[in-house]
Amino acid sequence: MATPDPDVRTSSSEAEEALDPHELEALEAAGEVDALLAAAQALRAGKGVPRDLPGCFRAYDAAARLGSHEGAYATALFLLRGGVVAQDEKEAVARLRSAADAGNLPAKVYLANMYEAGVYFRADPEKADVWHRSLARAAGITAKVGSPEYIRAMAEQGAGRYATLLAQELPSAQGDALLKRAAAFGWRTPQRETPVIVDPVPPPVSSTARPEAQRLRVAAAPAKKTELTSTAPATPVSKAADARPRPSRVARARPAIDWGGGILRFVFLTMFAAAGLAAAHMAQRGAALLVEQGRPVPLVGPHLALILPAVLAVIVLLPALAFYRTAAVFRGLVLAALTGVAGALVWGHGRLTLLPESSTQGIYFALAGFLVGMLLFGFTRRTRR
Secondary structure, eight states, X not given: OOOOOTTSOOOOHHHHHHTXXXXXXXXXXXXXXXXXXXXXXXXXXXXXXXXXXXXXXXXXXXXXXXXXXHHHHHHHHXXXXXXXXXXXXXXXXXXXXXXXXXXXXXXXXXXXXXXXHTSSSOOOHHHHHHHHHHHHHHHTOOSOTTSHHHHHHHHHHTOHHHHHHHHTTSOHHHHHHHHHHHHHTTOOOTTOSSOOOSOSSOOOOOSSOOHXXXXXXXXXXXXXXXXXXXOSOOOOOOHXXXXXXXXXXXXXXXXXXXXXXXXXXXXXXXXXXXXXXXHHHHHHHHHHHHHHTTOOOTTTTTOGGGHHHHHHIIIIIHHHXXXXXXXXXXHHHHHHHHHHHHHHHHTTSGGXXXXXXXXXHHHHXXXXXXXXXXXXXXXXXXXXX
8 A cells, every 4th residue: 555755745625634743542443544654654754743753653553453564664763763752673673574474675674784783683694695686586686686786776776785786887976875874774884883873864765666766776866865864064075085995896796605504504414323323223122122112103004114214304403494494404415315315325346345134234324424515505695593
Protein backbone atom coordinates (compact mmCIF):
# COMPACT_ATOMS: atom_id res chain seq x y z
CA MET A 1 0.00 0.00 0.00
CA ALA A 2 1.35 3.38 -0.94
CA THR A 3 2.41 5.85 1.73
CA PRO A 4 1.40 9.46 1.07
CA ASP A 5 4.24 11.83 0.23
CA PRO A 6 5.03 13.81 3.40
CA ASP A 7 5.90 16.89 1.32
CA VAL A 8 2.39 17.15 -0.14
CA ARG A 9 0.14 19.32 2.01
CA THR A 10 -3.40 18.13 2.57
CA SER A 11 -6.01 20.76 3.20
CA SER A 12 -9.14 18.64 3.53
CA SER A 13 -10.80 18.47 6.94
CA GLU A 14 -10.85 14.68 6.66
CA ALA A 15 -7.06 14.54 6.37
CA GLU A 16 -6.61 16.99 9.24
CA GLU A 17 -8.86 14.82 11.38
CA ALA A 18 -6.70 11.78 10.50
CA LEU A 19 -3.61 13.71 11.53
CA ASP A 20 -4.98 14.50 14.99
CA PRO A 21 -2.72 12.57 17.40
CA HIS A 22 -5.64 12.03 19.77
CA GLU A 23 -7.32 9.86 17.14
CA LEU A 24 -4.46 7.36 16.83
CA GLU A 25 -6.09 4.73 19.03
CA ALA A 26 -9.31 4.96 17.03
CA LEU A 27 -7.40 4.64 13.76
CA GLU A 28 -5.56 1.58 15.06
CA ALA A 29 -8.79 0.00 16.27
CA ALA A 30 -10.27 0.58 12.80
CA GLY A 31 -7.20 -0.94 11.12
CA GLU A 32 -6.49 2.27 9.17
CA VAL A 33 -2.82 1.66 8.33
CA ASP A 34 -2.65 4.29 5.57
CA ALA A 35 -4.16 6.93 7.84
CA LEU A 36 -1.71 6.07 10.63
CA LEU A 37 1.26 6.39 8.27
CA ALA A 38 -0.09 9.71 7.00
CA ALA A 39 -0.57 10.86 10.61
CA ALA A 40 3.01 9.86 11.48
CA GLN A 41 4.42 11.80 8.55
CA ALA A 42 2.30 14.85 9.32
CA LEU A 43 3.22 14.81 13.01
CA ARG A 44 6.85 14.52 12.02
CA ALA A 45 6.73 17.43 9.58
CA GLY A 46 4.21 19.58 11.47
CA LYS A 47 1.84 19.74 8.52
CA GLY A 48 -1.76 20.34 9.52
CA VAL A 49 -0.93 19.63 13.18
CA PRO A 50 1.81 20.78 15.58
CA ARG A 51 5.10 18.92 15.16
CA ASP A 52 5.07 16.05 17.65
CA LEU A 53 7.88 13.51 17.40
CA PRO A 54 6.65 11.27 20.26
CA GLY A 55 3.24 11.31 18.57
CA CYS A 56 4.96 10.45 15.28
CA PHE A 57 6.53 7.41 16.94
CA ARG A 58 3.18 6.35 18.41
CA ALA A 59 1.54 6.57 14.99
CA TYR A 60 4.27 4.52 13.34
CA ASP A 61 4.15 2.04 16.24
CA ALA A 62 0.41 1.60 15.82
CA ALA A 63 0.89 0.99 12.09
CA ALA A 64 3.61 -1.56 12.89
CA ARG A 65 1.27 -3.43 15.23
CA LEU A 66 -1.18 -3.68 12.33
CA GLY A 67 1.51 -5.35 10.20
CA SER A 68 2.99 -2.34 8.36
CA HIS A 69 6.63 -2.89 7.46
CA GLU A 70 6.97 0.88 6.94
CA GLY A 71 5.90 1.38 10.55
CA ALA A 72 8.26 -1.35 11.77
CA TYR A 73 11.21 0.23 9.93
CA ALA A 74 10.47 3.76 11.11
CA THR A 75 10.06 2.76 14.77
CA ALA A 76 13.28 0.71 14.53
CA LEU A 77 15.18 3.88 13.63
CA PHE A 78 13.60 5.78 16.53
CA LEU A 79 14.68 2.99 18.91
CA LEU A 80 18.18 2.78 17.44
CA ARG A 81 18.88 6.48 17.81
CA GLY A 82 17.06 7.24 21.05
CA GLY A 83 16.25 10.74 22.17
CA VAL A 84 12.61 10.86 21.17
CA VAL A 85 12.05 7.48 22.84
CA ALA A 86 14.33 5.41 25.05
CA GLN A 87 17.07 3.70 23.06
CA ASP A 88 16.51 -0.05 22.72
CA GLU A 89 18.88 -1.60 20.20
CA LYS A 90 17.64 -5.16 20.73
CA GLU A 91 14.03 -4.24 19.96
CA ALA A 92 15.18 -2.03 17.09
CA VAL A 93 17.04 -4.89 15.43
CA ALA A 94 14.03 -7.19 15.88
CA ARG A 95 11.84 -4.63 14.12
CA LEU A 96 14.39 -4.16 11.35
CA ARG A 97 14.35 -7.92 10.74
CA SER A 98 10.56 -7.96 10.72
CA ALA A 99 10.43 -5.11 8.21
CA ALA A 100 13.14 -6.66 6.02
CA ASP A 101 11.42 -10.04 6.01
CA ALA A 102 8.24 -8.27 4.90
CA GLY A 103 10.07 -6.80 1.89
CA ASN A 104 11.12 -3.37 3.16
CA LEU A 105 14.15 -2.30 1.09
CA PRO A 106 15.60 0.28 3.54
CA ALA A 107 15.51 -2.33 6.32
CA LYS A 108 17.44 -4.81 4.14
CA VAL A 109 20.06 -2.12 3.44
CA TYR A 110 20.31 -1.24 7.13
CA LEU A 111 20.83 -4.85 8.24
CA ALA A 112 23.43 -5.47 5.51
CA ASN A 113 25.35 -2.38 6.64
CA MET A 114 25.14 -3.35 10.31
CA TYR A 115 26.59 -6.80 9.68
CA GLU A 116 29.24 -5.46 7.30
CA ALA A 117 30.44 -2.64 9.57
CA GLY A 118 30.00 -4.45 12.89
CA VAL A 119 27.32 -2.09 14.21
CA TYR A 120 25.44 -3.79 17.10
CA PHE A 121 26.42 -7.21 15.67
CA ARG A 122 29.92 -8.60 15.43
CA ALA A 123 31.18 -7.87 11.91
CA ASP A 124 30.09 -10.77 9.70
CA PRO A 125 30.58 -10.29 5.92
CA GLU A 126 28.82 -13.58 5.21
CA LYS A 127 25.58 -12.48 6.86
CA ALA A 128 25.97 -9.11 5.16
CA ASP A 129 26.15 -11.05 1.87
CA VAL A 130 22.84 -12.73 2.72
CA TRP A 131 21.13 -9.36 3.11
CA HIS A 132 22.92 -7.95 0.06
CA ARG A 133 21.52 -10.78 -2.06
CA SER A 134 18.06 -10.24 -0.58
CA LEU A 135 18.31 -6.51 -1.33
CA ALA A 136 19.45 -7.13 -4.90
CA ARG A 137 16.53 -9.48 -5.56
CA ALA A 138 14.00 -7.11 -4.04
CA ALA A 139 15.40 -4.10 -5.91
CA GLY A 140 15.50 -5.93 -9.24
CA ILE A 141 19.31 -5.74 -9.59
CA THR A 142 20.18 -8.38 -12.20
CA ALA A 143 23.82 -7.47 -12.90
CA LYS A 144 26.44 -10.10 -12.11
CA VAL A 145 27.62 -10.00 -8.50
CA GLY A 146 30.91 -8.09 -8.27
CA SER A 147 30.55 -6.43 -11.67
CA PRO A 148 30.85 -2.62 -11.91
CA GLU A 149 27.14 -2.40 -12.74
CA TYR A 150 26.24 -4.44 -9.66
CA ILE A 151 28.51 -2.38 -7.41
CA ARG A 152 27.03 0.89 -8.69
CA ALA A 153 23.45 -0.31 -8.27
CA MET A 154 24.08 -1.55 -4.73
CA ALA A 155 25.91 1.64 -3.79
CA GLU A 156 22.97 3.69 -5.03
CA GLN A 157 20.71 1.67 -2.74
CA GLY A 158 22.86 2.71 0.24
CA ALA A 159 24.95 -0.46 0.75
CA GLY A 160 28.08 0.78 2.53
CA ARG A 161 30.46 -1.88 1.22
CA TYR A 162 29.75 -0.97 -2.37
CA ALA A 163 29.45 2.75 -1.70
CA THR A 164 32.98 2.68 -0.28
CA LEU A 165 34.29 0.87 -3.37
CA LEU A 166 32.52 3.12 -5.83
CA ALA A 167 33.45 6.33 -3.98
CA GLN A 168 37.09 5.62 -4.82
CA GLU A 169 36.23 5.82 -8.51
CA LEU A 170 34.22 9.06 -8.37
CA PRO A 171 35.00 12.74 -7.80
CA SER A 172 35.08 13.66 -4.14
CA ALA A 173 31.68 15.37 -4.05
CA GLN A 174 29.89 12.41 -5.62
CA GLY A 175 31.79 9.86 -3.54
CA ASP A 176 31.03 11.73 -0.34
CA ALA A 177 27.35 11.90 -1.31
CA LEU A 178 27.30 8.11 -1.73
CA LEU A 179 28.97 7.57 1.65
CA LYS A 180 26.60 10.04 3.31
CA ARG A 181 23.65 8.13 1.87
CA ALA A 182 25.07 4.84 3.17
CA ALA A 183 25.62 6.45 6.60
CA ALA A 184 21.92 7.31 6.71
CA PHE A 185 21.33 3.54 6.53
CA GLY A 186 23.62 2.73 9.47
CA TRP A 187 26.93 2.45 7.62
CA ARG A 188 30.02 3.16 9.69
CA THR A 189 33.37 3.66 8.01
CA PRO A 190 36.62 2.67 9.77
CA GLN A 191 37.52 6.36 10.15
CA ARG A 192 34.32 7.13 12.07
CA GLU A 193 33.62 6.00 15.62
CA THR A 194 29.90 6.67 15.30
CA PRO A 195 27.60 6.48 12.29
CA VAL A 196 26.68 9.72 10.59
CA ILE A 197 23.10 10.54 11.62
CA VAL A 198 21.58 13.27 9.50
CA ASP A 199 18.50 13.68 11.69
CA PRO A 200 17.19 12.10 14.91
CA VAL A 201 13.95 11.36 13.06
CA PRO A 202 13.71 8.47 10.59
CA PRO A 203 13.31 9.45 6.92
CA PRO A 204 9.95 8.98 5.19
CA VAL A 205 9.39 5.41 4.06
CA SER A 206 7.60 4.07 1.05
CA SER A 207 5.79 0.74 0.84
CA THR A 208 6.61 0.19 -2.82
CA ALA A 209 10.16 -0.07 -4.14
CA ARG A 210 10.72 2.52 -6.87
CA PRO A 211 14.38 2.44 -7.92
CA GLU A 212 14.12 5.77 -9.70
CA ALA A 213 13.06 7.41 -6.44
CA GLN A 214 15.37 5.52 -4.12
CA ARG A 215 18.64 5.51 -6.06
CA LEU A 216 21.12 8.34 -5.90
CA ARG A 217 22.13 9.71 -9.28
CA VAL A 218 25.88 9.74 -8.74
CA ALA A 219 26.65 11.18 -12.14
CA ALA A 220 24.36 14.18 -11.64
CA ALA A 221 24.96 17.42 -9.76
CA PRO A 222 24.50 17.23 -5.93
CA ALA A 223 20.83 17.16 -5.05
CA LYS A 224 19.10 19.84 -2.98
CA LYS A 225 18.90 19.36 0.75
CA THR A 226 15.78 17.68 2.00
CA GLU A 227 14.20 18.34 5.34
CA LEU A 228 16.34 15.58 6.84
CA THR A 229 19.68 16.96 5.70
CA SER A 230 21.87 18.24 8.49
CA THR A 231 21.66 22.00 9.00
CA ALA A 232 25.36 22.23 9.80
CA PRO A 233 27.45 24.05 7.17
CA ALA A 234 29.08 21.77 4.65
CA THR A 235 32.74 21.10 5.23
CA PRO A 236 34.86 22.19 2.25
CA VAL A 237 36.60 19.34 0.47
CA SER A 238 40.31 19.83 0.66
CA LYS A 239 42.59 19.45 -2.32
CA ALA A 240 44.34 16.63 -0.52
CA ALA A 241 41.06 14.73 -0.24
CA ASP A 242 40.31 15.50 -3.89
CA ALA A 243 43.68 14.08 -4.88
CA ARG A 244 43.28 10.82 -3.02
CA PRO A 245 44.50 7.81 -5.02
CA ARG A 246 41.86 5.99 -6.95
CA PRO A 247 42.32 2.42 -8.22
CA SER A 248 42.09 1.84 -11.93
CA ARG A 249 39.15 -0.47 -11.48
CA VAL A 250 36.70 -1.45 -8.80
CA ALA A 251 37.99 -4.25 -6.60
CA ARG A 252 36.07 -7.48 -6.62
CA ALA A 253 35.37 -9.55 -3.56
CA ARG A 254 37.28 -12.79 -3.22
CA PRO A 255 36.56 -15.74 -0.97
CA ALA A 256 38.46 -15.37 2.31
CA ILE A 257 40.51 -18.19 3.80
CA ASP A 258 39.80 -18.87 7.47
CA TRP A 259 42.71 -21.08 8.55
CA GLY A 260 42.11 -20.94 12.29
CA GLY A 261 38.37 -21.46 12.04
CA GLY A 262 38.76 -24.29 9.53
CA ILE A 263 41.16 -26.22 11.75
CA LEU A 264 39.03 -25.62 14.85
CA ARG A 265 35.88 -26.88 13.13
CA PHE A 266 37.76 -29.94 11.87
CA VAL A 267 39.06 -30.74 15.37
CA PHE A 268 35.54 -30.56 16.81
CA LEU A 269 34.15 -32.70 14.00
CA THR A 270 36.92 -35.29 14.53
CA MET A 271 36.04 -35.45 18.22
CA PHE A 272 32.41 -36.12 17.32
CA ALA A 273 33.55 -38.81 14.86
CA ALA A 274 35.60 -40.55 17.57
CA ALA A 275 32.66 -40.36 19.96
CA GLY A 276 30.40 -41.75 17.24
CA LEU A 277 32.66 -44.74 16.62
CA ALA A 278 32.85 -45.48 20.34
CA ALA A 279 29.08 -45.20 20.72
CA ALA A 280 28.48 -47.38 17.67
CA HIS A 281 30.72 -50.18 18.95
CA MET A 282 29.09 -50.08 22.37
CA ALA A 283 25.69 -50.24 20.71
CA GLN A 284 26.80 -53.21 18.59
CA ARG A 285 28.01 -55.11 21.66
CA GLY A 286 24.79 -54.40 23.48
CA ALA A 287 22.78 -55.58 20.47
CA ALA A 288 24.85 -58.77 20.26
CA LEU A 289 24.08 -59.53 23.93
CA LEU A 290 20.36 -59.05 23.26
CA VAL A 291 20.53 -61.48 20.34
CA GLU A 292 22.32 -64.08 22.49
CA GLN A 293 19.56 -63.79 25.09
CA GLY A 294 16.89 -64.17 22.42
CA ARG A 295 15.56 -60.69 22.95
CA PRO A 296 14.66 -58.33 20.06
CA VAL A 297 16.94 -55.41 19.19
CA PRO A 298 15.06 -52.08 19.08
CA LEU A 299 14.85 -50.17 15.79
CA VAL A 300 17.18 -52.37 13.69
CA GLY A 301 15.86 -55.83 14.63
CA PRO A 302 18.13 -58.56 13.28
CA HIS A 303 20.01 -56.15 10.96
CA LEU A 304 22.89 -55.35 13.31
CA ALA A 305 25.03 -54.02 10.44
CA LEU A 306 22.82 -50.91 10.37
CA ILE A 307 23.90 -49.83 13.84
CA LEU A 308 27.30 -48.41 12.82
CA PRO A 309 26.11 -46.18 9.95
CA ALA A 310 23.02 -45.08 11.87
CA VAL A 311 24.96 -43.98 14.95
CA LEU A 312 27.59 -42.21 12.84
CA ALA A 313 24.91 -40.37 10.88
CA VAL A 314 23.43 -38.97 14.08
CA ILE A 315 26.63 -38.18 15.99
CA VAL A 316 28.77 -36.98 13.05
CA LEU A 317 26.46 -35.70 10.32
CA LEU A 318 24.23 -33.53 12.52
CA PRO A 319 27.15 -31.60 14.10
CA ALA A 320 28.65 -31.19 10.62
CA LEU A 321 25.46 -29.48 9.51
CA ALA A 322 25.83 -27.14 12.49
CA PHE A 323 29.51 -26.34 11.77
CA TYR A 324 29.36 -26.05 7.97
CA ARG A 325 26.98 -24.86 5.31
CA THR A 326 24.76 -27.45 3.67
CA ALA A 327 26.61 -27.20 0.34
CA ALA A 328 29.94 -28.00 2.02
CA VAL A 329 28.44 -30.99 3.86
CA PHE A 330 26.95 -32.24 0.59
CA ARG A 331 30.36 -32.12 -1.09
CA GLY A 332 31.82 -33.98 1.87
CA LEU A 333 29.14 -36.67 1.56
CA VAL A 334 29.94 -37.09 -2.13
CA LEU A 335 33.60 -37.63 -1.26
CA ALA A 336 32.55 -40.01 1.54
CA ALA A 337 30.47 -42.07 -0.90
CA LEU A 338 33.38 -42.37 -3.32
CA THR A 339 35.90 -43.39 -0.64
CA GLY A 340 33.39 -45.77 0.96
CA VAL A 341 32.82 -47.59 -2.32
CA ALA A 342 36.58 -47.75 -2.86
CA GLY A 343 37.11 -49.18 0.63
CA ALA A 344 34.52 -51.90 0.05
CA LEU A 345 35.94 -52.78 -3.38
CA VAL A 346 39.55 -53.21 -2.21
CA TRP A 347 38.47 -55.44 0.68
CA GLY A 348 39.77 -58.97 0.20
CA HIS A 349 42.88 -57.91 -1.72
CA GLY A 350 45.74 -58.87 0.57
CA ARG A 351 47.03 -56.01 2.69
CA LEU A 352 44.12 -53.83 1.64
CA THR A 353 41.84 -55.91 3.85
CA LEU A 354 41.92 -53.90 7.05
CA LEU A 355 38.64 -54.94 8.75
CA PRO A 356 36.75 -58.22 9.09
CA GLU A 357 33.85 -57.25 6.76
CA SER A 358 33.73 -55.33 3.50
CA SER A 359 30.74 -53.28 4.64
CA THR A 360 32.49 -52.21 7.83
CA GLN A 361 35.61 -51.27 5.89
CA GLY A 362 33.51 -49.27 3.45
CA ILE A 363 31.91 -47.33 6.33
CA TYR A 364 35.30 -46.54 7.88
CA PHE A 365 36.67 -45.40 4.53
CA ALA A 366 33.56 -43.26 4.01
CA LEU A 367 34.02 -41.63 7.42
CA ALA A 368 37.68 -40.90 6.64
CA GLY A 369 36.75 -39.43 3.26
CA PHE A 370 34.07 -37.26 4.85
CA LEU A 371 36.52 -35.89 7.44
CA VAL A 372 39.11 -35.15 4.75
CA GLY A 373 36.45 -33.36 2.71
CA MET A 374 35.37 -31.24 5.65
CA LEU A 375 39.02 -30.38 6.34
CA LEU A 376 39.49 -29.21 2.75
CA PHE A 377 36.19 -27.35 2.49
CA GLY A 378 36.35 -25.86 5.98
CA PHE A 379 38.99 -23.25 5.28
CA THR A 380 36.78 -21.12 3.07
CA ARG A 381 34.57 -18.78 5.08
CA ARG A 382 31.73 -19.24 2.62
CA THR A 383 31.43 -22.83 3.88
CA ARG A 384 30.94 -21.77 7.49
CA ARG A 385 27.58 -21.20 9.08
